[in-house]
Amino acid sequence: MKKKILFLVIAMLLFCVMVPDLQAQKTNTTQSVSGIVTDQEGNPLDGTSIVIKGKNTGVVSDIDGKYLIHVPQDAILQFLFIGMESQEIPVSNQQVINVTMEDLFSKGLQPAKPITLTTKQKAKTEGENSFAFKMFKEVSKQKGENTFFSPLSLSMALGMLYNGASGETRHEICNSLGIADFSETEVNEYFQKISQYLLEVDPTTDISIANSIWYRNHFTVKNHFIEICKEYFDAEVQSLNFNSPKAPYTINNWCAEKTNNKIQHIIGNEISPGAMMCLVNALYFKSQWRTDLKFDKKKTKLANFTLNDKQKKKVNMMEQTSFMSYYADEHLQCVEMDYGNSAFSMVAVLPSKDKNINQLIEYLNNDILRNVMKNMRWGKVWLKLPRFKTESSFSLAQPVKDLGMRHLFQEGFTNISDDDMWVSDILQKTFVEVNEEGTEASAATTVVMIGAGRPIKTKPIRFFADRPFLYLIREKSTGIILFIGRMDEPI
Structure with missing residues (x-):
């Protein structure tokens, strides 16, 4: 045994002594490589990153697509551009390397279809997002760690409810949702447009938005309310015997079907004797990371995650070094990771080192998020993100x-009925799973009613989500927030 150990040690020492000279010889043999980067139509690609594989150095092509880089003769060059398939080309003593980048859409991936909103609808979206942050702060205080909330699901349910409301009740809904200066038709057309277009922006993303209204049989509901909800919210409307033990099963089964069985019980085993109506919105989202942002499962390793009480927990930590949008200031640090064809994205936000997750949530609002997104930069990011799955109710x-x-x-x-009625509760159940491939998320909300040659950074930006962080899923062309959550303890 001793002989084997001695041999191993000697072999390692010899290797250590001999290899540096060889390495020195290789790295000393450098050369210049120049070229032009174009797209498939021959147009120059300004801003293409040309990086030496395995190194943190490189250059960016200029406005004419030209670049010049000094590299070892045995280097491999990586060519990277958002929306294009990355390429790796060995230098092999070549002095000129011209590259044609092939866009991902030519391989069957359809480009994102931006959602065009009117000025008034854009203001409504900003109001929606402001409401989202305010609600999340309140829900987070109530629910605490690992809260996951869908503001869009709640807004859809309240949008249906708006059509049945009158007087001060409608006035309060209008003020909260930022629709005080909207006509009833404008409100409904907004929700109809968002519901339809969110389904179309990315064919690779599986997204479902479903609404339903369930009312007690023998309870009289005004036809105008039913027709509005059917026309603008594509709502399924059904009379149901709430006294039957099958009634909860019917509603829960509908919800499970619309959320890919991720949410199977939105209501309990029985419906309150006083309940006259249930309005349900189900929102389901599943998408893979953009091709160049998928994590390599082989790199996922057990690593420490610092909990709120400063204790360490071993979690499955995913890791990659890729080009993506990032931002940092004295309050926070964030990265944006695109899904599919880049219509949707996840924004992960870490508080600064001297702040905790609760302070970040208290600080963040829609105005700050809008400024962050506006000032994001594209660069190389060393990303560590825990794999996690969580449910909230x-x-x-x-x-x-x-x-x-x-x-x-x-x-x-x-506007719903001539009988007296009011809301008894608003319930939401959510599910989210984030892994190497992408994200799966769902939510269900129920309203129960009673009555060039330019150098790039030599080191990648570090974004290590190894402590509690905030994350949100959004549609990029409008900024609409579908989901927002906090991850305090990955499971």
Whole structure:
């Protein structure tokens, strides 16, 4: 045994002594490589990153697509450009390397279809996102760690409810959702447009938005309310015997079907005797990371994640070094990772080292997010992100009240029925899973009613999500937030 150990040690020493001279000889033999980077139509690609594989150095092509780089003769050059398939080319003593980049769309990936909004609709979206952050702060205080919330799902449910509301109740909904200066038709056309176009922007993303209204049989509902919800929200409307033990199963089965079985129980085993109507919105999202942003499963390793109490927990930590959008200031650090054809993205946000996740949530709002997204830069990022899966279930009644919608729970729905009725509770269940391939997320909200040659950075930006962080999933052309969550303890 001793002989084997001695031989191993000697072999290692010999290797250490001999190899540096060989390496020195190789690295000393450098050369210049120049060329032009173009797209498939021959147009120069300004801003293409040309990087020496295995190194953190490189250059960026200029406005004419030209570049000049000094490299070892045995180097491999990587050519990277957003939306294009990356290429690796060995130098092999070549002095000129011209490259034609092939866009991913030519390989069957359809380009993102931006959602065009009117000025008024854009303002409505900003109002939606402001409401999203306010709601998330309240829900986070109530639910705490690993909260995952869908503001879009709640807004859809409230949008249907708006059509049945009257008087002060409608006024409160309008103020909270930022639609005070909208006509009823404008409100409904906005929700209809968002629902339809979100399904079309990325064919590679599996997204479903479904609405339904369930009301107690023998309860009279005004036809105008039903027709509006069918026309603009594509809602399924059904009379149901709420006294039957099959009633909860029927509603839950509908929800499970619309969320790919991720949310199977939105309501309990029985419906309250006083309940007259249930409005349900189900939102499902599943997408893979953009081709160049997928994680290599072989690089996922157990690593420490620092919890809020400073204890360490071993989690499955994914890792990659890729080009993506990033931002950092004295308050936060964030990266944006695109899905599919880049119509949707996940934005991960870390608080600064001297702040915690609760302070970040208190600080962040839609104005700050908009400024962050506006000032993001594209660069090489060394990313570590935990693999995680979480489910949340909570009542939104108190947060909704705290944000000014109190009459919902008292009266004011004469546009639904001539009978007295009010909201008893607003429930939401959510699910999210983030892994090497991409993200799967779902939510269901129920309203229960009663009554060039330019140098690039030599080192990649570090974004290590090894402590509690915030994340959100958004549609990029409008900025609409589908989901927002906090990850305190990856599971």
